[in-house]
Amino acid sequence: MFKDIFKKSKKKKYVTVKHMKDNDVPEGIMVKCPKCEKIMYTKELQENLNVCFHCDHHMALNAYDRIDALMDKSSFVELDAQVETVNPLNFPNYEEKVEKDKAKTDLNEAVVTGSGTINGYKTGIAVMDSRFRMGSMGTVVGEKITRAIEHATRNNMPFIIFTASGGARMQEGILSLMQMAKVSVALNRHSEAGLLYIAYMTHPTTGGVSASFASVGDINLAEPESLIGFAGRRIIEQTINEKLPDDFQTAEFLLEHGQLDKVVHRNEMKEVLTTILKLHNRGEA
């Protein structure tokens, strides 16, 4: 009887990396890089902020992990964590989809906002998370970002937004498009108060988010190889009836064409932001 138990567990446990196929990667323990297809330990990859050791591919980093990696320990104070998403257009199955993403991600929406310090420099921050409804911008995402910017304006703090978005949230129709203007107005008031705004684009930053607050930073940064653009490649190719270059809509392409200030490797994220905050510090920190 015991012999059978051992036999069974042995078969499941001893999977060697060398012989693993796609669906053999033990979930949670090891991860396969989608670019170079090499297999790594999840824990080691997480310690490297989800950047592949072999090819430097930047995999998605969830909002709280990014905040942990960037902000000084225990300095982050979250704002509006409990703002609830509603279904203003009664879009079929929308509530179920939101509930499913809540359970999957432990987030209440596709953005986490608040303030804290980075190497001692105070800043307001919003970090979008593409796991939640593709990081799409609905009324709650727009409202949370707006409130966080207003909080930063009141408290004389710079503001950083990490974008990761599929665009406006289709289930909220025109109400999601309104968020583009709302967030931009809040950013304008923040700017009129003489405060610094850093837009930090991560993969992917598309649609209404790329067309509003993601592209209007005093300083615009992006992660390597991020897809950044308004409409998709196919739509543009069909419209202009021309083939687009392979690197079109990548962070590197935008940098080359003057639409970005710097492409920043994730391992340098904290250092680069610290330098910028230090340069613009008005003595409050």
Ligand SMILES: [Zn+2]
């Ligand atoms: Zn790789």
